[in-house]
Amino acid sequence: MASIDPDSTWTLHPQVSVRPEPFGALLYHFGTRRLSFLKDRTLLDVVERLADAPSARAACIDAGVAETHLPTYLRALGTLAESRMIAPRDAGERAA
Amino acid sequence: MTLTDAPVQAAPPPAPKRLVDHFELGLDAPICLTWELTYACNLSCVHCLSSSGRRDPRELSTEECKAVIDELERMQVFYVNIGGGEPTVRSDFWELVDYATAHHVGVKFSTNGVKITPEVAERLAANDYVDVQVSLDGATPDVNDHVRGPGSYDTAVRAMRNLRDAGMRNFKLSVVCTRQNISQLDDFKAIADEYGAQLRLTRLRPSGRGADVWDELHPTADQQRELYDWLVAHGEDVLTGDSFFHLSAYGQALPGLNLCGAGRVVCLIDPIGDVYACPFAIHDEFLAGNVREVGGFQQVWRESELFGRLRSPQSGGACSSCQFYDTCKGGCMAAKFFTGLPLDGPDPECVQGYGEQALEQRAAAADLPKHSGDHSHRTSPPRPRTGPNGMGPVRLTLSRREDLQAPPVSACAESPLAGFAATLAQAQGNDFDTKQSGADRRHEGGAPPRLA
Numbered sequence A: 001m002a003s004i005d006p007d008s009t010w011t012l013h014p015q016v017s018v019r020p021e022p023f024g025a026l027l028y029h030f031g032t033r034r035l036s037f038l039k040d041r042t043l044l045d046v047v048e049r050l051a052d053a054p055s056a057r058a059a060c061i062d063a064g065v066a067e068t069h070l071p072t073y074l075r076a077l078g079t080l081a082e083s084r085m086i087a088p089r090d091a092g093e094r095a096a
Numbered sequence B: 001m002t003l004t005d006a007p008v009q010a011a012p013p014p015a016p017k018r019l020v021d022h023f024e025l026g027l028d029a030p031i032c033l034t035w036e037l038t039y040a041c042n043l044s045c046v047h048c049l050s051s052s053g054r055r056d057p058r059e060l061s062t063e064e065c066k067a068v069i070d071e072l073e074r075m076q077v078f079y080v081n082i083g084g085g086e087p088t089v090r091s092d093f094w095e096l097v098d099y100a101t102a103h104h105v106g107v108k109f110s111t112n113g114v115k116i117t118p119e120v121a122e123r124l125a126a127n128d129y130v131d132v133q134v135s136l137d138g139a140t141p142d143v144n145d146h147v148r149g150p151g152s153y154d155t156a157v158r159a160m161r162n163l164r165d166a167g168m169r170n171f172k173l174s175v176v177c178t179r180q181n182i183s184q185l186d187d188f189k190a191i192a193d194e195y196g197a198q199l200r201l202t203r204l205r206p207s208g209r210g211a212d213v214w215d216e217l218h219p220t221a222d223q224q225r226e227l228y229d230w231l232v233a234h235g236e237d238v239l240t241g242d243s244f245f246h247l248s249a250y251g252q253a254l255p256g257l258n259l260c261g262a263g264r265v266v267c268l269i270d271p272i273g274d275v276y277a278c279p280f281a282i283h284d285e286f287l288a289g290n291v292r293e294v295g296g297f298q299q300v301w302r303e304s305e306l307f308g309r310l311r312s313p314q315s316g317g318a319c320s321s322c323q324f325y326d327t328c329k330g331g332c333m334a335a336k337f338f339t340g341l342p343l344d345g346p347d348p349e350c351v352q353g354y355g356e357q358a359l360e361q362r363a364a365a366a367d368l369p370k371h372s373g374d375h376s377h378r379t380s381p382p383r384p385r386t387g388p389n390g391m392g393p394v395r396l397t398l399s400r401r402e403d404l405q406a407p408p409v410s411a412c413a414e415s416p417l418a419g420f421a422a423t424l425a426q427a428q429g430n431d432f433d434t435k436q437s438g439a440d441r442r443h444e445g446g447a448p449p450r451l452a
């Protein structure tokens, strides 16, 4: 899966519901009926910050992701983008 | 009806554990919650997992059902798998579906199709939060009606036609795999394609009336192999609800969690509000509580002593030395329980043949644990189920695809950075053996038979 561009802007897809769990979180997309999971709380924090952050990179940094781990998180976000759990901002359903 | 069919995928970052390890410890809310709204049914399928037929007078009222839905919303249960019985025969069924989806609880319901008129289909197609699963257990009327009853094939096909014509896409065509229909897998796929549906194959388990016909309907060893090859060839196109992880011992793991989800990610709420660890385990051994109790469903899910035990580390018993234990995990707890096998040993359909051996050695079938509460119809004479006058042979044309050499299906995310891959089919999978809950307690009770 490809990483997302660190300067791009994203938001949780409107049809996605997030449920925190001890290990991270579960995501369910009501449109695709797919379940995904976030394997740690930091990624959950990143995802929750996406909608208000000026960039994906900023969301990661604000959530406390170290520079060295940035590529890992951008890749994780790439996975979520591919499964349409997150959508490009201002594009709404377009990604679906 | 079974568990959840939602594919799951992992989003990477650094994490020491496999997701399945977390799932084994249980979640704050179930992923795959089955809710059987009624035991009433217009049919009398010989293998009904819930022994349905007659309505139970203690059924939850509309108001009680709505209270359960409110609770599921608070717990953020994403969706429920509604079944029965035939859930659509409840007069408040559509009201409850609307109530659930308005409260952010998605609905997937299983039906034999009896109430899926063109008007209902229109309505379903218009609601993104509803998914439908039509049951069909034969690709031809003879095979299907033999198990599900006269006219049931036509009913299901009419429902599928109505759904397709209403523009409903990707509803599920759900098939319980039996000795009589394994040869029809390609035909089922063709039917699903014709109606724009997704094929879902699940395992016949000796639960409910399924116990009565399991011996003659469960797939033979050769058929299991055929099924495995077929599933590998079709990968994630075909849903299984993680039904067949015991077949992983044939080679590569099938897509899915490969985990017995009972009490961990799976559970059942039955028509009178009883909460069981799994829809295939309706027995006091697996009864965790009732939604009518103080604390409701949430308390049962989070605090019940049974579920606590199911979420504690399990050992593989006789299976633990098996090289396939990591993916097979000894198979299905319910299948072992209702065939009288120890829960910490091989599945009755162990691909290594150990289950068959165990079945031969087990004590008399008369002592097998019985399903709690038989709601089968009594007004009409029951159809013979076994013996020389029983199910009898069904004429089939056997065929086998030549193109079964399939591309490998990607394995689950072993590496935390492996990205996605872990397609969880419905979290119904299972794999553990509830040692304590099952085997040990049974020893204490001394009721069910065991191996010599």
Ligand code: SF4
Pocket: B246, B249, B318, B319, B322, B323, B324, B325, B328, B329, B330, B331, B345, B346, B347, B350, B351, B352, B353, B354, B355
């Ligand atoms: S011995 Fe147990 S773990 Fe091994 S294949 Fe058989 S059921 Fe599965």
Ligand code: SF4
Pocket: B259, B260, B261, B262, B266, B278, B279, B280, B281, B331, B332, B333, B334, B335, B428, B429, B430, B431, B432
């Ligand atoms: S494997 Fe576990 S969750 Fe799946 S049907 Fe069997 S008992 Fe239920």
